[in-house]
Amino acid sequence: MTNEELWQAVLARIQLNTSSNNFSAWFVNTNIVSKNEKDVVISVPNKIAKDWIQNKYHREILKAFRELNFNIRELDFQVNITSLSKSKTNNQEQEVEDPNINQLHFEQFDINRETNLNPRYVFDNFIVGSFNELTYAAAQAICKNPGITYNPFFVYGGVGLGKTHLLQAIGNKVYSENKNKKIKYIPSEILTSAIVNSIGNNTIEELKNSYKKYDVLIIDDIQFISGKVKTQEEFFNIFNFLYQKNKQIILSSDRPPKAIANLEERLRSRFEGGMIADINSPDFETRVAILQKKCQEKGIKLPEDVIEYIAENIQKNIRELEGALNKLIAHHKLTNEQINIEITKKLLKNIIIPSFQRKNPQKIIKAVTDFYNLKERDLFTDSRKKEIVKPRQIAMYLMRKELKNSFPSISRIFGGKDHTTAIYACKKIKSDLEKMESLNEEIEAIKQILYSC
Numbered sequence: 001m002t003n004e005e006l007w008q009a010v011l012a013r014i015q016l017n018t019s020s021n022n023f024s025a026w027f028v029n030t031n032i033v034s035k036n037e038k039d040v041v042i043s044v045p046n047k048i049a050k051d052w053i054q055n056k057y058h059r060e061i062l063k064a065f066r067e068l069n070f071n072i073r074e075l076d077f078q079v080n081i082t083s084l085s086k087s088k089t090n091n092q093e094q095e096v097e098d099p100n101i102n103q104l105h106f107e108q109f110d111i112n113r114e115t116n117l118n119p120r121y122v123f124d125n126f127i128v129g130s131f132n133e134l135t136y137a138a139a140q141a142i143c144k145n146p147g148i149t150y151n152p153f154f155v156y157g158g159v160g161l162g163k164t165h166l167l168q169a170i171g172n173k174v175y176s177e178n179k180n181k182k183i184k185y186i187p188s189e190i191l192t193s194a195i196v197n198s199i200g201n202n203t204i205e206e207l208k209n210s211y212k213k214y215d216v217l218i219i220d221d222i223q224f225i226s227g228k229v230k231t232q233e234e235f236f237n238i239f240n241f242l243y244q245k246n247k248q249i250i251l252s253s254d255r256p257p258k259a260i261a262n263l264e265e266r267l268r269s270r271f272e273g274g275m276i277a278d279i280n281s282p283d284f285e286t287r288v289a290i291l292q293k294k295c296q297e298k299g300i301k302l303p304e305d306v307i308e309y310i311a312e313n314i315q316k317n318i319r320e321l322e323g324a325l326n327k328l329i330a331h332h333k334l335t336n337e338q339i340n341i342e343i344t345k346k347l348l349k350n351i352i353i354p355s356f357q358r359k360n361p362q363k364i365i366k367a368v369t370d371f372y373n374l375k376e377r378d379l380f381t382d383s384r385k386k387e388i389v390k391p392r393q394i395a396m397y398l399m400r401k402e403l404k405n406s407f408p409s410i411s412r413i414f415g416g417k418d419h420t421t422a423i424y425a426c427k428k429i430k431s432d433l434e435k436m437e438s439l440n441e442e443i444e445a446i447k448q449i450l451y452s453c
């Protein structure tokens with residue numbers, strides 16, 4: 001196996017276990033530079049990616065290597081100087097932009113440097129079903145008349161449901177049909193860092209002017225501008241300029257505009273002023289169709305029962321479906337073993353949790369107390385201390401959400417308190433989730449503990 005194949009196998013594993021929708025943003029243009037028995041050097045496109053991966057994924061990467069039978073102890077990250085200088089010399093336009101915009105988003109081979117679009121994301125390989133057909137139709141209409149039909153176009157939906165794919169497919173289509181149009185795809189974290197850096201360098205006006213040249217501006221995961229006052233202010237200015245000139249603005253988010261906390265009212269109302277479209281989770285038949293199409297693309301044939309097993313058990317999102325598939329393919333490449341249902345069950349056991357394991361409030365209590373470093377009995381006291389109240393409420397919330405337990409039964413678990421306690425707890429956590437990104441991360445981390453034990 002080449003280093004590149006090994007790295008792809010590592011990434012496939014990390015992708016499976018990560019709830020973060022930033023996954024692809026941080027790992028594009030990364031690779032293994034060198035490797036010996038114990039150490040691996042990984043190249044990353046820039047310092048931001050380096051810090052992020054080091055802080056958030058260090059352990060996951062080591063774990064993935066171990067799962068692949070490489071007992072790596074040390075990871076070293078190296079900013080890839082050649083890719084930096086290459087892109088600088090290739091960048092003929094004298095635009096003042098954060099170099100990260102052009103760095104982070106070209107994958108190994110083919111991210112278009114001018115548009116930042118990944119040519120892999122096109123309508124030809126975008127599967128349409130009842131879960132996304134309205135959004136797809138709107139996207140098609142936009143391609144016919146960018147800037148006119150629906151502006152802005154705001155797409156929202158959960159992680160891994162195809163927002164990035166759809167946004168980029170629009171960009172690619174407009175680009176392929178009209179090479180004169182200036183199109184730019186920017187993940188909102190990159191927009192934010194570009195704005196912050198250019199304020200620091202006194203180049204904010206140049207930066208804004210460079211954005212104002214676009215005919216189609218696509219900002220992915222706009223929810224991340226929540227609470228970023230400066231970014232919101234500058235983006236508002238860019239938005240208005242483009243909007244008034246009938247330039248197409250396309251945004252995605254994991255939630256509708258009204259649920260983005262700490263978003264200036266004037267921006268929120270702009271976001272709501274065009275077409276808002278959502279993407280839901282695909283149904284079983286669509287999941288099967290997605291898996292079949294992905295197999296075709298990847299040139300692998302899987303038995304029908306394997307496809308159905310995955311489609312039945314992975315319901316939440318398309319990224320996970322794809323992740324499961326990648327895991328099977330990586331295994332097949334490594335061992336040359338034909339994939340059958342037994343191997344599938346074994347390989348996917350960490351992702352697919354038998355329902356009897358899931359339906360257990362005790363497991364939730366254990367996961368929550370593990371996460372907050374509390375004793376299980378702490379949750380059952382009457383303590384009103386914040387350090388106890390919040391975990392207790394989260395445990396109730398998870399029992400409701402993950403196990404669909406009734407409010408009275410949840411209250412009974414916590415010592416027969418009035419069932420309004422459970423109702424209040426769920427409401428409180430829900431509303432906090434809309435306000436606090438960090439709480440979302442905490443709960444995702446607890447769920448990871450829950451589903452891995």
Ligand code: ADP
Pocket residue numbers: 021125126127128132157158159160161162163164165166290318319322
């Ligand atoms: P999101 O941006 O909503 O988190 P992505 O667009 O990154 O999700 O999609 C996750 C993965 O699933 C990508 O590899 C993407 O190509 C694939 N995918 C998502 N939706 C579809 C679809 N309708 N048809 C085919 N592949 C899809």
Ligand code: MG
Pocket residue numbers: 021163164165220221
């Ligand atoms: Mg996305």
